[in-house]
Amino acid sequence: MFRLYSKGCEYAIRAFLYLAAVENGSNKTAQSICRKTKIPESFARKVFQSLVRGGYLEAVPGNGGGYRLCRKPDKVSILEIIKAVDGEKTFEPCILGSSKCNCRKPCLLHSTWEETKQSLLLNLESTCLSELVEFYEEIEIKR
Amino acid sequence: MFRLYSKGCEYAIRAFLYLAAVENGSNKTAQSICRKTKIPESFARKVFQSLVRGGYLEAVPGNGGGYRLCRKPDKVSILEIIKAVDGEKTFEPCILGSSKCNCRKPCLLHSTWEETKQSLLLNLESTCLSELVEFYEEIEIKR
């Protein structure tokens, strides 16, 4: 089945959209983020940790702490979040599953997929958090 | 991690590309298709069966039988194969995992993803087997 990104990544994007929407420089606790965006807390915490390591999220320790965005929402693209969670190379493997596929020895789908992929990545790269948030007054992420 | 389609679908496409390349109206046994395209036979057989049911592959029973394409390679798109194996709705679910997401109640990524998806599907739909095969003399699907 088709999947643009992992579940952990889906949760990260939801959390980021939430933080971007409420953000005024302040932080939110992991618990409140997870409740508001309806994501499983114990799983999401691990995702948040890796995002902190990647420099995409800032951890505020201590009482009244939590997480906040490191950069302004207009400087964070969807593609960045995906790569931060699923890895830099998530879109790189050969689409036909060949480990030997490359530009010099392409598989049958290689050039076709390369073109499609470029436009896909371009779209994801040119969409930042602030763009998404400004269309809606209220966060609309519900199961 | 990103995945355009399932493993079963990957194998189906590899098998179709092989059949399109050797095709002159003749059929190939399941065994020879799997060996040539380096796909696991016991798993692929089940995929072939569902493709027969879907009308994408013709089963030739009896001794010297096997499978052959139902339609000419220039009439079969990559998108069709994907949908035949992974289901018609494989690209439909909300990208943010919301079951309530639709055009009237969109999630935050809805319209952005809708656009990106349309161009993705268009590319997959406009690419047929014959296009891919004619670029290569020899089938190049190796692990």
Place this chain on the structure above:
DNA sequence: TCCATCATGGATTTTAATGTCCATGATGCA
């Protein structure tokens, strides 16, 4: 100091996808 928070890592469970194996039956060619 107390407590709520984040940080870290290990263990475990659940679920879905993937892959293997086997038994039964039908078909069509030599």
Place this chain on the structure above:
DNA sequence: TGCATCATGGACATTAAAATCCATGATGGA
């Protein structure tokens, strides 16, 4: 008829992703 093939479906094993739980430690505000 004998055999190689496909058709079907069930049982099962393996693997990866997703989810849960727990224990320990550090931080900073009240």
